[in-house]
Amino acid sequence: MERAYNFNAGPSALPIEVLQKAESELVNFRNTGMSVMELSHRSKEYEEVHNEAGRLLRELLHIPDNYEVLFLQGGASLQFAMIPMNFLDKGKIGNYVLTGSWSEKAKKEASFFGETAVAASTKEDKYTSIPNPKSLTYNDNDAYVHITSNNTIYGTQWQSFPSVRHAPLIADMSSDILSRPIPIENFDLIYAGAQKNLGPSGVTVVIIRKELLERNVDHVPTMLRYTTHADSNSLYNTPPTFAIYMLTQTLRWVKDVGGTEAIADRNRNKAELLYTVIDESNGFYKGHAEKESRSYMNVTFNLPSEELNQQFLAEAKEAGFVGLGGHRSIGGCRASIYNGVTTEACEALASFMRKFQQDAK
Numbered sequence: 171m172e173r174a175y176n177f178n179a180g181p182s183a184l185p186i187e188v189l190q191k192a193e194s195e196l197v198n199f200r201n202t203g204m205s206v207m208e209l210s211h212r213s214k215e216y217e218e219v220h221n222e223a224g225r226l227l228r229e230l231l232h233i234p235d236n237y238e239v240l241f242l243q244g245g246a247s248l249q250f251a252m253i254p255m256n257f258l259d260k261g262k263i264g265n266y267v268l269t270g271s272w273s274e275k276a277k278k279e280a281s282f283f284g285e286t287a288v289a290a291s292t293k294e295d296k297y298t299s300i301p302n303p304k305s306l307t308y309n310d311n312d313a314y315v316h317i318t319s320n321n322t323i324y325g326t327q328w329q330s331f332p333s334v335r336h337a338p339l340i341a342d343m344s345s346d347i348l349s350r351p352i353p354i355e356n357f358d359l360i361y362a363g364a365q366k367n368l369g370p371s372g373v374t375v376v377i378i379r380k381e382l383l384e385r386n387v388d389h390v391p392t393m394l395r396y397t398t399h400a401d402s403n404s405l406y407n408t409p410p411t412f413a414i415y416m417l418t419q420t421l422r423w424v425k426d427v428g429g430t431e432a433i434a435d436r437n438r439n440k441a442e443l444l445y446t447v448i449d450e451s452n453g454f455y456k457g458h459a460e461k462e463s464r465s466y467m468n469v470t471f472n473l474p475s476e477e478l479n480q481q482f483l484a485e486a487k488e489a490g491f492v493g494l495g496g497h498r499s500i501g502g503c504r505a506s507i508y509n510g511v512t513t514e515a516c517e518a519l520a521s522f523m524r525k526f527q528q529d530a531k
């Protein structure tokens with residue numbers, strides 16, 4: 171059985187080494203005679219897996235001691251609501267930078283709990299760019315400022331981050347966490363669903379500055395408080411144990427291939443392979459994102475006509491490339507090239523794109 175060239179936007183490709191490791195210990199985890207899925211979440215064996223995930227994430231992302239790492243459920247989408255529930259006090263403003271559909275959704279959830287504002291938006295130009303980090307509009311009473319570091323649907327990515335001093339800076343990093351080094355100290359809360367770069371769906375990583383845990387959240391339901399999970403090492407209730415096990419294996423793999431810096435080099439190289447084809451195609455392939463806002467994770471492009479888009483997608487599918495259709499909201503084509511996507515898969519796609527253009531003449 172050959173592996174597909176998987177360019178799915180999420181859930182997405184996992185490294186073959188991670189899958190094989192999981193397969194090798196699926197029915198008998200470390201001589202327990204049980205699968206990791208069958209272990210008690212209070213057992214010593216599971217606890218080792220759980221704590222290793224936190225330890226490795228700290229190591230790989232250089233997370234300082236004044237931050238907690240939490241493993242939650244509900245995806246990034248539940249974070250859209252948990253953030254205002256925990257931080258958007260009366261009289262304060264949840265201030266959002268709109269760079270795509272996920273930012274819009276995050277802001278919408280905040281509006282159920284309090285006042286919101288738009289710090290900057292590139293909606294007018296169809297979300298083809300990231301605003302200048304120095305151009306954001308702040309309010310004295312901002313509860314926080316929220317950004318989306320990589321816009322999965324539009325294929326744009328912040329290349330430098332705003333420096334926010336008057337309020338906490340919060341980032342949805344669901345589609346680019348661990349794809350490149352990040353200045354953690356710039357942020358007060360970072361969250362990411364695991365299913366793009368970190369493992370399977372089912373677990374959401376939250377990196378939170380400890381100071382943010384010192385507020386009164388008596389009005390928030392227990393499960394929706396960050397303090398609940400911080401106080402219990404993310405073991406307040408049954409965590410998604412198998413997803414966390416897969417996260418641990420994925421983090422080990424990142425460490426094995428040289429850590430975040432090495433992964434970032436690989437990712438840059440992978441993205442360049444595809445952007446080079448786009449840039450050298452004389453306009454046959456047209457990138458959705460402006461060059462300086464391009465994402466290294468989601469490469470979005472269109473062909474000269476809708477008919478050619480469809481023909482490209484059909485022939486690509488035939489040739490074994492999976493998941494290249496653009497998001498239903500913008501159409502066109504999108505190659506999601508997260509950590510688990512190999513350089514070889516990107517090379518194969520680049521060749522396919524070149525050949526398709528030649529044949530279309």
Ligand SMILES: *Cc1c(COP(=O)(O)O)cnc(C)c1O
Pocket residue numbers: 180244245246247248272318320321322342343344345363364
């Ligand atoms: C995928 C994605 C989400 C949604 O994540 P869920 O885990 O499905 O809730 C949110 N934000 C961004 C940037 C994403 O890429």
